[in-house]
Amino acid sequence: MIKTSDIERPSMEFLKDLSGISSATASGELKRLGITNPHILGPIARTPGKKIVGPAITLQFMPKREDLTSSTEAIDQKNAEYNDPEKQLHRHALYHTQPGDIVVVDARGDLSSGVFGEMMLTYFKGRGGLGVVIDGCIRDFPMVQKLGLGLWLRGVTPNFHTQTNIFPFAVNVPVSCGNVLVIPGDIIVADDDGAVVIPINLAPQLLKKATDHSEWEDFSRMKLAEGGDLRKYYPLTDEARSEYENWRK
Amino acid sequence: MIKTSDIERPSMEFLKDLSGISSATASGELKRLGITNPHILGPIARTPGKKIVGPAITLQFMPKREDLTSSTEAIDQKNAEYNDPEKQLHRHALYHTQPGDIVVVDARGDLSSGVFGEMMLTYFKGRGGLGVVIDGCIRDFPMVQKLGLGLWLRGVTPNFHTQTNIFPFAVNVPVSCGNVLVIPGDIIVADDDGAVVIPINLAPQLLKKATDHSEWEDFSRMKLAEGGDLRKYYPLTDEARSEYENWRK
Amino acid sequence: MIKTSDIERPSMEFLKDLSGISSATASGELKRLGITNPHILGPIARTPGKKIVGPAITLQFMPKREDLTSSTEAIDQKNAEYNDPEKQLHRHALYHTQPGDIVVVDARGDLSSGVFGEMMLTYFKGRGGLGVVIDGCIRDFPMVQKLGLGLWLRGVTPNFHTQTNIFPFAVNVPVSCGNVLVIPGDIIVADDDGAVVIPINLAPQLLKKATDHSEWEDFSRMKLAEGGDLRKYYPLTDEARSEYENWRK
Amino acid sequence: MIKTSDIERPSMEFLKDLSGISSATASGELKRLGITNPHILGPIARTPGKKIVGPAITLQFMPKREDLTSSTEAIDQKNAEYNDPEKQLHRHALYHTQPGDIVVVDARGDLSSGVFGEMMLTYFKGRGGLGVVIDGCIRDFPMVQKLGLGLWLRGVTPNFHTQTNIFPFAVNVPVSCGNVLVIPGDIIVADDDGAVVIPINLAPQLLKKATDHSEWEDFSRMKLAEGGDLRKYYPLTDEARSEYENWRK
Amino acid sequence: MIKTSDIERPSMEFLKDLSGISSATASGELKRLGITNPHILGPIARTPGKKIVGPAITLQFMPKREDLTSSTEAIDQKNAEYNDPEKQLHRHALYHTQPGDIVVVDARGDLSSGVFGEMMLTYFKGRGGLGVVIDGCIRDFPMVQKLGLGLWLRGVTPNFHTQTNIFPFAVNVPVSCGNVLVIPGDIIVADDDGAVVIPINLAPQLLKKATDHSEWEDFSRMKLAEGGDLRKYYPLTDEARSEYENWRK
């Protein structure tokens, strides 16, 4: 029987604190903490307006190799999708789902294979999953977009996943997704700007830094919207800062 | 005078029966019938939520070659688009339109040429056309998206089609569109997952298979949405199957 | 102190006259004036339904070279984004903003750097800017899409612009954007079909030609929508033309 | 039994006259005759120093579709390559070979399929074939490079042609090879600069123009190699022309 | 201290028997054994004429992530390449070298990082290594090409490997190289056609099949080179077979 590792999850409180941070803020602060580029490039927001924050379950695909995909070899060609489903590792990734989880899939940028379909994602949603970030595709998008999950995808396809050139190879191992290394249990922040990986050990520092920012930015934003001078209000000059202090009162 | 072949069309009844099938179901069943990959990769849904099923009129573009595109040579440079329009084969593709038809265009993935504009597509709609699948672009998208056609496109452009590097070369010949071979008269199923080609000879078998599926899937979907176990409900175990039988009553 | 050139702007009247022209009409007429391909390929409409017309302020990025980006070298690594902001040329591009302006950015097609974020674009909007055409990305898209600007972009990203491989190099110089040469002060027309560059010297001729077109096209469109014959109504045959003359009365 | 068309060939005298022309000269003169770009982009010289001129036999590949590649369906999986070889159209292309012929293959840029191997190309050489231009690959390159044929290829591969995603679909039909339209019987000129297509009807004009050029260029070349002024010697100024007239004597 | 796994190697006799097989033969026979595509696509022969056969040591690169590449963080910026070299896993891959070994590197197709340089490869050669297959680059090509190793590379570069975006992550784990899954200890056959992966368990079967082939092919080749009929000699018809039997005596 197949047995895959689970991930360690931070406390719900901690995740709640992080949930106010945008992917842009996370990326900016991570830069200051030494991470040049935490952006998962390729998968884009397919559920506009959605924003999710949570720990990453990872799933890794590899190029198909017929001597290793034994579940494929043994199967009844007429009914391939359902035969021996317990050998299909992409199912095992979902078995780990706990409320608030996010599944990150290295599907090798493949545009011909649907990693998950409606049934799998309905199950994921039923278990409390928040969303998926896939360097590849899902299928059944007409129905899946209504499930309420957040979806960051390279594309969509009508094909299912055993149809073409890749197969699920490992669960909860380090993966490269969109040219970023993701360790199982890292925090994902995803919104309309894209998905960002926060290394779990840097998350507390990031949280602290990110909250300093926002107050004076509200003032600057207001001033700039009124036609205020960028040189004065962003960043705040000394003069603008005292204006800000007054406004704040 | 230019004369191009028409296609053979299945009965309206048959098309109506097929119209319940999604592109994902069609792709899955075709896999079981031996077709590895029927998905037209590249053109994506530009009219979200639209779904169309119908026979394919095909149009093939080729790289421009000035000694062959004689309509181009002869023209008055000041009024290029309208001169001798009857020599332009993309018009002839549309002349074949009957209610329920879909036009499939191999525009070579070109992103600099608009294959059809508002006028052409208004005519196509007026004749009962359902939609177009183009491995390339249309122009006049601001207006065309309001016509009610289904549009699967690689992109949109303000350029017209004689502007750059390709020209319409043949109508109702076998074409490669999005890396799938399409024979004139094949059935196209297109929705938000993309467009799929059903070889006309496999369409009856596919129809039969596709209808078996859906009943027990409704039950599974319901259970999974409630947090039910994927191992039990998808596919149905024996235990789940008897639950299903009860529920069905 | 850094000093960059401003652009010459046409009169507001002239811009208003041009504002009725679509990018498709502009592209078609420019073809007749000898310009093969004025379409900025790559940046696509991210604010569907928006249409803008205005003069181009240009901004050029170059590959990062650490000996030249001295503002980067000198900075306090903890607070990189704000240190010595006046050396950052992308700010200077915005300082030139006057009501009706459009900023065109050659960001080298880079998908890892956000050229502008919410604060910059709030300032730009506050100064009367209409929109941006960027062969690259912005950040803060969740907020920026609500500002009311027109956005033609290759993508969006959570990263800021000094984060990766490019840096702002020059303002109001000739740039290549989406494989089209843009001279500062050229007119940009952008809508859902994409963005087109009108060389400023050709703008008066284009304006004259473009207005001839539209009247008989309304008649043709109506006829085609009713199922009229393309051969008769587009372009108008002599017979159709007299129908048109009657209809017009 | 499969029957494919043959091509019309120009006289051997005519081909001999053309054989002095380089691909660069052909491309330059074709530009003057109105053909913008006759260069087959993609396939590059794999037999450096080779130059060939001859008429084109064409072979077209299409994306594999299992219901159509009946030779594939019927085959004994253990011995796929040899079963029913007469149904494989790439063999039929070679059956047309006459001394001096060149085979041009639209293999769709595919890098995973070897269109021809050593045996096929040994036969082609035995029949007097000059070389091949393939927008795709051959296999058995270790041996094939010793056959004395000219080879312009996108790549080489150890795979054979039925191994992956394409199959031979038609012989001696118009094809797009490296983004140039090739009509069966057109003349190919290929050397280290690449392969150029001369439309057969333009070949006589091209031949005439190309021979004018070369005499004064020899003089210019000599002068430039000695450090002569480009402004004076290329093209020849009046002063340089009289120098040339003297030198010629 | 870092400790990485070694591979299991087949006997030298077995490798010697395999050494007569070309990559094309290996690919063809693997197809018959059920492996669709064993060709490592991307790395090409940089040492023309070389052929190697041997077991694969694997090395995996991942996208750089500054919190994990601690050897990088700690280093003296002035002397980065040499500091704490024992933490650099690409060195550990080479420590496993035994005579006849081949190193296979998943360098993610990166063209900006030199995975190995002259010193590393001199050591590898000194230890009896046969060659490398890298989906990426080496540096010091001017000297390395003289070492006598076989080199299959995507490119060459003057940069060293810590210079850009990837870092060595694991040794002797399953890797994807050129879109083929390679398990440590699999057999690599590489020549001018490219590099092929033979799953170790299929190697004995492949060896047996591959030797059947070649005898009658020598006869066919001879006949075809003399202008013999492809239909008769490849594959051999019954008539040709008896010719062959006679010739063989």
Next chain:
Amino acid sequence: MIKTSDIERPSMEFLKDLSGISSATASGELKRLGITNPHILGPIARTPGKKIVGPAITLQFMPKREDLTSSTEAIDQKNAEYNDPEKQLHRHALYHTQPGDIVVVDARGDLSSGVFGEMMLTYFKGRGGLGVVIDGCIRDFPMVQKLGLGLWLRGVTPNFHTQTNIFPFAVNVPVSCGNVLVIPGDIIVADDDGAVVIPINLAPQLLKKATDHSEWEDFSRMKLAEGGDLRKYYPLTDEARSEYENWRK
């Protein structure tokens, strides 16, 4: 009359001192001086074994725009290449040639235009030019490869430069070549690993650092070639260092 700037050149002595440095050494030392990536990616060595070092004359191409390329508009279509050649800026780049110069061309990666042909490069060679680095193509490669110049090119083509989509726009301005910023007068080092840009101000420091290296490396190389331990000899351990000191005597 067109007048373009010349570059400043370092002394011949200085260039001679630099000439012993390989591109790999230059890249490594530049990294230590703060330049992450000085490698011009794209153009590769087309004259294997050649190595050149010298100051950069730069030439910039831009996308063709018919209203600006007036030299093109005015020309006699029958004789386009020679008409008004003095307006063609690629000629002006070569007019600046002094012995030891290298021309660096941003040809936008274009593969359809030959930037220089035999005549131009014969002149360049006659004037003492060392070689060219072009992010694009030359034509007349059959003859040009014999001139003795060093050539780093993205490709070769039979087309001439006004044939397609780009035109020469500026001489001796900052350019991006192969994704590296080159300032006129920077030093280029190019060999079989590729071409590297040394910012002129960093050249003296680089020269000093690069010469330290090489002595002990000769000893290491010898030891490693004999099967010596990488851990001991590269870099040198203390033990190995005293071996080295002895060997040196």
